[in-house]
Amino acid sequence: xxxxxxxxxxxxxxxxxxxxxxxxxxxxxxxxxxxxxxxxxxxxxxxxxxxxxxxxxxxxxxxxxxxxxxxxxxxxxxxxxxxxxxxxxxxxxxxxxxxxxxxxxxxxxxxxxxxxxxxx
Numbered sequence: 001x002x003x004x005x006x007x008x009x010x011x012x013x014x015x016x017x018x019x020x021x022x023x024x025x026x027x028x029x030x031x032x033x034x035x036x037x038x039x040x041x042x043x044x045x046x047x048x049x050x051x052x053x054x055x056x057x058x059x060x061x062x063x064x065x066x067x068x069x070x071x072x073x074x075x076x077x078x079x080x081x082x083x084x085x086x087x088x089x090x091x092x093x094x095x096x097x098x099x100x101x102x103x104x105x106x107x108x109x110x111x112x113x114x115x116x117x118x119x120x
Contacts, residue, residue: 016029047077047080047081048069050062050066050077050081050102050106051081051106053065054106059103062102062103063099066098066102067099070095071092071093071095071098074095074098075089075090075092075098077102078090078102081102081106083102083105083106084101
């Protein structure tokens with residue numbers, strides 16, 4: 001397995017070294033590497049805080065708000081709110097399943113948190 005990976009890396013580096021004097025190629029390569037770096041560091045700013053929605057609107061309010069999102073946005077909400085540490089839900093393709101997971105995990109965490117609110 002490692003032999004094929006090493007050969008592949010050698011081939012890619014050989015292609016890059018053959019075009020090292022091509023300014024257009026270098027500019028494209030730099031843009032490509034910069035885009036990859038920016039994409040890996042970007043965090044969506046407007047990720048919905050499911051806990052505040054649950055407090056203000058309840059379970060059904062949260063469910064109705066989540067219905068307006070697509071599958072990719074729902075997986076982002078799950079990831080940013082740490083609702084699925086195992087990461088299994090990121091492979092799910094059905095919106096209903098993702099919405100159910102978010103609602104159940106949020107309500108479960110909010111119910112556990114009520115213990116601390118009662119002693120205030």
